[in-house]
Structures are given as structure tokens and as C-alpha cells.
Amino acid sequence: MGKLNSRYFSMRDKKVYLMLILFVFLVFFGCTKSPSHKDPFVPESTDIVSSYKGIENVARLKDFIRNVRNEKEDQIRVVSYTKSVSYNGIL
Numbered sequence: 443m444g445k446l447n448s449r450y451f452s453m454r455d456k457k458v459y460l461m462l463i464l465f466v467f468l469v470f471f472g473c474t475k476s477p478s479h480k481d482p483f484v485p486e487s488t489d490i491v492s493s494y495k496g497i498e499n500v501a502r503l504k505d506f507i508r509n510v511r512n513e514k515e516d517q518i519r520v521v522s523y524t525k526s527v528s529y530n531g532i533l
Contacts, residue, residue, distance in 0.1 A: 485521045493523035 485491050491498040502518065509516040 483521075486519070488519070490518055490520045491523070492520060494525040 487499075488502060489499065490503045497503070506516050506518045
């Protein structure tokens with residue numbers, strides 16, 4: 443009878459253990475609650491806001507485009523909102 447060395451696992455065993463670890467990892471992090479945001483996001487006065495209502499702060503956007511054309515360093519932040527759409531299954 444040969445000795446059984448428990449320090450070594452077959453390639454199949456390694457794959458099974460790896461899959462088990464990944465499964466536990468995914469279940470643990472997939473089932474955790476995402477952080478709740480108590481305060482809604484409020485864009486700054488310099489933000490370019492794009493929503494279903496239109497674009498706000500267009501003058502700042504035009505200034506940015508002008509600066510890019512003149513090869514001047516500048517930056518903007520664009521905030522985009524979408525309108526929620528739902529369908530109840532009935533036409």
C-alpha cells in the first residue's frame with residue numbers, strides 16, 4: 443500500500459476548490475446591500491446637466507469648446523439624467 447500524501451491535491455480537486463471559493467465570494471458580495479445614499483446628488487453650478495428636459499449651462503459648455511479649440515487647458519463635468527421607463531405588459 444502506498445502512502446497517501448494529503449498535501450497534494452489533484453488538478454480536478456484544485457478546480458473544484460477554486461470554483462467553490464469563487465461561488466462563496468460571489469454569493470457573499472452579491473448579496474450585500476449597496477450603500478444607501480441619504481442625500482440626492484445635487485449638481486454644482488458649473489456642471490453641464492443633460493436631462494430629458496434639455497441641457498443646462500450651455501454657456502459653460504461653449505466656453506469649454508472654445509478653450510479646447512484655442513488649446514487652453516480646461517475641464518468640465520457632465521451630469522446626465524435619464525427618465526425612467528417601465529412597461530406593464532399590456533399594449
